[in-house]
Amino acid sequence: MDVLIQAFGQVFSPLSAVLVVVGTVFGIVCGALPGVSTSLAIILCLPFTYTMAPVSAVVLLIAVYVGGACGGSISAILIKTPGTPEAVATTFDGYPMAQKGQTGIALGLAVTASSFGTIFSALVMLVAAPLLAKVALSFQSAEYFGLGLLGLSCITSIAAKDQMKALLSVILGLMISTIGIDSINGAERFAFGQPFLLNGINYISVMIGAFAIAEVFKNIEEFRHRDNTLREAKVSIKLMKFAEMLKMWATFVKSSIIGVIVGIIPAAGGSISSLIAYGEASRSHAHDPIKFGEGNPRGIVAPEAANNAGVGGALVPTMVLGIPGSPVTAVIMAAFIIIGLRPGPLLLREQPVLLDSIFLALVFSALLLFVGGRFVTRQFGHILKLPYPLLGPLIVALGLVGAYSLQNSFYDVIIMLVFGLVGYFFDKFHYSNPALILGLILGELVENSLRKQIIIGDGSAIGFVERPVSLVILVMVALTFFWPLIGSLLGKGKVRAA
Amino acid sequence: MAAELIFNCLVGLGIVFFLVQAFSLPQSDNPGDVLGAGGFPVILGILGLIVLAVITVRVLRQKSKVKVPMFDLGSLDGRSLALNVVLLFVYIMVLDVIGFVLSTLLYLPVAGWSIGYQKPLRLALYTVAVTAVLTGVFGILFLVPLPRGVGLLRELSYIIF
Numbered sequence: 001m002d003v004l005i006q007a008f009g010q011v012f013s014p015l016s017a018v019l020v021v022v023g024t025v026f027g028i029v030c031g032a033l034p035g036v037s038t039s040l041a042i043i044l045c046l047p048f049t050y051t052m053a054p055v056s057a058v059v060l061l062i063a064v065y066v067g068g069a070c071g072g073s074i075s076a077i078l079i080k081t082p083g084t085p086e087a088v089a090t091t092f093d094g095y096p097m098a099q100k101g102q103t104g105i106a107l108g109l110a111v112t113a114s115s116f117g118t119i120f121s122a123l124v125m126l127v128a129a130p131l132l133a134k135v136a137l138s139f140q141s142a143e144y145f146g147l148g149l150l151g152l153s154c155i156t157s158i159a160a161k162d163q164m165k166a167l168l169s170v171i172l173g174l175m176i177s178t179i180g181i182d183s184i185n186g187a188e189r190f191a192f193g194q195p196f197l198l199n200g201i202n203y204i205s206v207m208i209g210a211f212a213i214a215e216v217f218k219n220i221e222e223f224r225h226r227d228n229t230l231r232e233a234k235v236s237i238k239l240m241k242f243a244e245m246l247k248m249w250a251t252f253v254k255s256s257i258i259g260v261i262v263g264i265i266p267a268a269g270g271s272i273s274s275l276i277a278y279g280e281a282s283r284s285h286a287h288d289p290i291k292f293g294e295g296n297p298r299g300i301v302a303p304e305a306a307n308n309a310g311v312g313g314a315l316v317p318t319m320v321l322g323i324p325g326s327p328v329t330a331v332i333m334a335a336f337i338i339i340g341l342r343p344g345p346l347l348l349r350e351q352p353v354l355l356d357s358i359f360l361a362l363v364f365s366a367l368l369l370f371v372g373g374r375f376v377t378r379q380f381g382h383i384l385k386l387p388y389p390l391l392g393p394l395i396v397a398l399g400l401v402g403a404y405s406l407q408n409s410f411y412d413v414i415i416m417l418v419f420g421l422v423g424y425f426f427d428k429f430h431y432s433n434p435a436l437i438l439g440l441i442l443g444e445l446v447e448n449s450l451r452k453q454i455i456i457g458d459g460s461a462i463g464f465v466e467r468p469v470s471l472v473i474l475v476m477v478a479l480t481f482f483w484p485l486i487g488s489l490l491g492k493g494k495v496r497a498a
Numbered sequence: 499m500a501a502e503l504i505f506n507c508l509v510g511l512g513i514v515f516f517l518v519q520a521f522s523l524p525q526s527d528n529p530g531d532v533l534g535a536g537g538f539p540v541i542l543g544i545l546g547l548i549v550l551a552v553i554t555v556r557v558l559r560q561k562s563k564v565k566v567p568m569f570d571l572g573s574l575d576g577r578s579l580a581l582n583v584v585l586l587f588v589y590i591m592v593l594d595v596i597g598f599v600l601s602t603l604l605y606l607p608v609a610g611w612s613i614g615y616q617k618p619l620r621l622a623l624y625t626v627a628v629t630a631v632l633t634g635v636f637g638i639l640f641l642v643p644l645p646r647g648v649g650l651l652r653e654l655s656y657i658i659f
Binding site: 167171174 | 598
C-alpha cells in the first residue's frame with residue numbers, strides 16, 4: 001500500500017500530471033494523423049525524456065502509447081484512413097457509421113472501448129507482472145535464449161507479411177548487434193578500429209532512422225495521392241446511453257482479453273489483436289440486425305478495446321523479461337535503458353514504485369481519453385489540415401535532435417540517415433523494419449545466453465533440452481516459426497478432404 | 499524486379515563481407531566457449547546467405563514489378579523524395595560546421611518548399627517559430643547539447659543557448 005501511495009504522489013505530482021495530459025493528447029493527435037504511427041510519436045518524445053526523472057519519463061511515454069492506440073480510430077472513422085495500423089479494423093464499421101450520420105456515436109464508442117481496454121489491461125499487468133517476475137527469477141541462460149528466440153520467431157511468423165523476408169530482416173538485425181566488443185571474451189568485432197563502433201550500433205539511432213526518417217520518405221511520395229477529405233465540418237463525440245452500451249459488455253470483455261493475450265505474446269501487436277477481436281465479434285454476432293461492415297457498433301468496440309488492451313499486455317514481457325511485446329514497446333524498452341532502468345525480473349524489485357506508477361499512468365491516461373478525445377476530435381479539422389510539407393521536415397529535425405543528443409555524436413546522426421534509407425527500401429521490397437529492430441535489440445541476449453549455456457555445459461548444448469522450461473519454450477519457438485507452414489498444409493488437407 | 503535484384507545483391511555482398519570478417523575473429527581461450535567471438539556471426543552469415551538465396555530465387559520466379567519512386571526522377575514524387583534525401587544529407591553534413599540553429603533555419607524552408615509548400619511567408623514564419631521552439635525546449639530548457647558549429651558561429655551560439 002505504501003508503494004501505491006508513493007506512486008500516486010509521483011504520478012500526480014504537478015509535472016507528471018501535466019506530462020500525462022500532454023502525452024495523451026499528443027498521442028491522440030499523432031495517432032489520428034495518417035503517416036505518424038504510435039512508435040513514431042514515442043520516438044519523437046524520446047529527446048524530452050533524456051533529462052527527466054525515470055518515473056516522469058515513463059509516464060509520459062505510457063501516456064503517448066495509450067493516446068496513440070486510440071487516436072488511430074479518429075481518422076479511421078472520419079476519413080476511412082486508419083491513422084495507425086492498429087485502427088485498420090475500426091475502419092470496417094466506423095466509416096459506414098460516419099456515412100450514416102452517426103460520426104459522434106462512432107467516435108464515442110471508440111473512445112469508450114479504448115479507455116475500457118486500457119484500464120482492463122492495466123489491472124492484468126498489475127497482477128501478471130509480479131507473478132511473471134517471480135517465475136523469471138528461476139530462469140537461466142537456456143530459458144533466456146529460448147525466450148529471445150520466441151520473440152524473433154513470433155515476429156517472423158505471426159507479425160510478418162512475408163516470412164522469409166522477415167527472417168532475413170531478423171538475421172540482419174542480429175548481425176548488426178554483433179558489432180562492437182564481445183561481452184564474453186572482450187574481442188573486438190567488426191569495429192575496424194573505429195572508436196564509435198566499439199560500443200556497438202546504438203539502436204535508438206537505428207529506430208529513429210528506420211521508423212521516423214523512413215516514414216517521412218514514404219510519406220513524401222504518398223501524401224499527394226491521399227484522400228484526406230473530411231466529410232463533416234464539425235465533429236464531436238456523443239456517448240451512447242449506458243444501458244445500450246451495457247448490452248455489449250461481452251464484446252468489451254472478450255476483446256480486451258484477446259488484446260491482453262496477444263499483447264503479451266512477444267512481437268505480436270495491436271494490429272493483430274484488433275483484427276482477431278473484430279473477427280471474433282463478427283463471428284459471435286453474425287445475426288445482429290446491422291451487419292458487420294455496414295456500421296455495427298460492435299465492429300468499433302471490438303478492435304478498439306483489443307488494441308488498447310494490448311498496451312498493458314505488451315508492457316509485461318518488456319518490463320519483466322526485457323523482451324518487447326511490440327515495436328512500440330521496443331522503443332519504450334530503449335527509453336527505459338536510456339533513463340537508467342534495466343528491464344528484467346529484478347526491475348520490479350529494484351524499482352518497486354515503477355509498476356504502480358505505470359498502472360496509475362495507464363488508468364489516468366484512459367480516463368483522460370474522454371476529455372482529451374473530445375478536445376482533439378473537435379480540433380481534428382484543423383489537425384488534418386496541417387500540410388505534410390510542414391510536418392515532414394519537423395519530424396526530421398526532431399529525429400535529428402533525438403539521434404544527436406543520445407551521445408552528442410555526429411555518427412549517430414549518420415546511422416539515423418543510413419537506416420532511414422534502409423527502412424525505406426525495406427518497406428518497398430516488403431522486408432520488415434520491426435523484425436530488424438527486434439533482431440538488433442535481442443541480439444545480445446540471444447548470443448550471450450546461447451554461449452553462456454554452452455559454457456555451463458562445458459561445450460555441450462544438451463542443457464537447452466534438459467531443462468524442462470527451456471524445452472517447452474523451444475518447442476513453442478518451433479511451433480510459432482513453422483505455424484504458417486503447418487497452417488497451409490492443414491488448409492490443403494481440408495481442401496482435398498472436401 | 500531489377501531494383502529488388504540489385505538490392506538483394508548489395509545485401510548479399512554485405513553478408514559475404516561480414517562472413518569473411520567473422521571467420522578471422524579469434525578463438526576463445528575458454529575451452530567451454532566452443533563458439534567463441536566468431537561462431538555466432540558465422541552461423542548468422544551462413545543462414546543469411548541461404549535465406550537470401552531462397553528470396554532471390556522467388557523474386558526471379560515471380561517477376562513482380564516493384565515501383566521505387568526514388569529512382570524515377572521523371573515523376574514529381576521521385577524528384578521530391580530524391581531532393582529531400584540529398585537535403586537531409588547536406589543538413590547532417592553542415593550541422594557540426596554551422597550549428598543547429600542556422601542549419602535548421604536553412605533546412606526547414608528548403609525541405610518544405612521541395613515537398614510542395616507554396617506559401618513563402620507562412621513557411622518563413624513556421625521555420626523561425628519551429629527553430630526557436632526546438633532550440634528553446636532542447637537547448638535551453640532540457641540542456642541538450644545541440645551542435646554549436648565552429649568559429650564565430652560557435653561563440654554566437656553561447657548567446658542563445
